[in-house]
Amino acid sequence: LAKTTQPISMDSYEGQEVNITCSHNNIATNDYITWYQQFPSQGPRFIIQGYKTKVTNEVASLFIPADRKSSTLSLPRVSLSDTAVYYCLVGDINEYGNKLVFGAGTILRVKS
Amino acid sequence: DAGVTQSPTHLIKTRGQQVTLRCSPKSGHDTVSWYQQALGQGPQFIFQYYEEEERQRGNFPDRFSGHQFPNYSSELNVNALLLGDSALYLCASSLPTGITYGYTFGSGTRLTVV
Numbered sequence: 001l002a003k004t005t006q007p008i009s010m011d012s013y014e015g016q017e018v019n020i021t022c023s024h025n026n027i028a029t030n031d032y033i034t035w036y037q038q039f040p041s042q043g044p045r046f047i048i049q050g051y052k053t054k055v056t057n058e059v060a061s062l063f064i065p066a067d068r069k070s071s072t073l074s075l076p077r078v079s080l081s082d083t084a085v086y087y088c089l090v091g092d093i094n095e096y097g098n099k100l101v102f103g104a105g106t107i108l109r110v111k112s
Numbered sequence: 113d114a115g116v117t118q119s120p121t122h123l124i125k126t127r128g129q130q131v132t133l134r135c136s137p138k139s140g141h142d143t144v145s146w147y148q149q150a151l152g153q154g155p156q157f158i159f160q161y162y163e164e165e166e167r168q169r170g171n172f173p174d175r176f177s178g179h180q181f182p183n184y185s186s187e188l189n190v191n192a193l194l195l196g197d198s199a200l201y202l203c204a205s206s207l208p209t210g211i212t213y214g215y216t217f218g219s220g221t222r223l224t225v226v
Contacts, residue, residue: 034214043116043202043217044155087154099145099168100204100215102154 004088009107018075020106022088025069030092033064033071038085038105047086048073049093075108083110116218118203124224125193131223133188137205138216144186145215146178147202155202161186190223198225 005023012018024033032051036044048055050062050071061074075082085105091098117136125131137144143162147155157170161180180186184205190197200222204215 036214041200041222042219043204044215045217046214049214099157099160099170100147100155101157102147104152105154 004090004103006086006088006103006106008104009109011109011111012078013111014079015077018078018082018108018110020073020075020086020088020108021070022073023070024088024090027068027090028092031090032093033062033068034089034091034093034100035060035062035073036087036089036102038087044087044102078108078110080110080112082108084108116203116205116216118201118218118221120221121219122222122224124226127193127195127225129193130189130191131193133190133201133203133221133223135186135188135203135205135218137184137186137203141205141207141216142184143206144180144184145204145206146186146188147204147217148172149200149202149220151199158188193225195225198223 032049034049035047037047038044048057048060048062050064052064055062063072085107087102087105089100115138119134145160146158148158149155158172159166159169159178164180175191177189200220202217202220204217206215
């Protein structure tokens with residue numbers, strides 16, 4: 001399983017765009033990149049998933065360069081409720097019996 | 113559409129006791145995974161159940177065991193509790209192959225061992 005590296009924490013202000021970068025130098029050909037969000041005392045929540053280039057949904061965008069050795073989760077116009085831990089995961093989503101391997105994640109603090 | 117339901121939400125046990133945690137998967141999901149999350153850390157995979165069998169296991173001792181029922185619900189059992197077993201225990205459900213839209217997690221059971 002590819003190892004991921006993320007910043008331990010980030011601070012932002014309401015209304016700003018936040019970009020969290022994840023490094024995954026050993027990503028395999030069949031691996032996808034998935035981001036989860038977790039609030040205190042809750043389980044992680046799926047945010048977005050992608051393989052290459054750019055993916056956008058109603059919550060976030062995911063940018064993946066051509067070499068796929070890193071990825072950037074972009075949260076537009078954050079609010080106080082976006083304060084959470086964000087996890088970057090890399091793995092083969094089609095692997096039988098796959099499991100999620102979480103790192104320590106990035107603590108995002110949004111201030112008013 | 114009900115998501116993943118876990119019970120109880122909180123639990124306090126004494127060292128050496130045994131505990132059973134319960135999980136009902138999201139409607140339409142038939143695969144259940146269990147994770148342990150210590151304070152300040154990411155969730156750690158314990159094991160996964162599909163078709164009432166354990167099909168993958170993480171690096172956890174045999175004190176941790178599980179079961180899946182025909183209705184896809186699952187239980188996590190921990191014997192001979194240690195202080196270090198204090199954690200948030202998360203249940204996640206999914207389809208058996210391919211997680212295109214990710215796992216769905218419950219809110220967890222907070223276990224405190226004293």
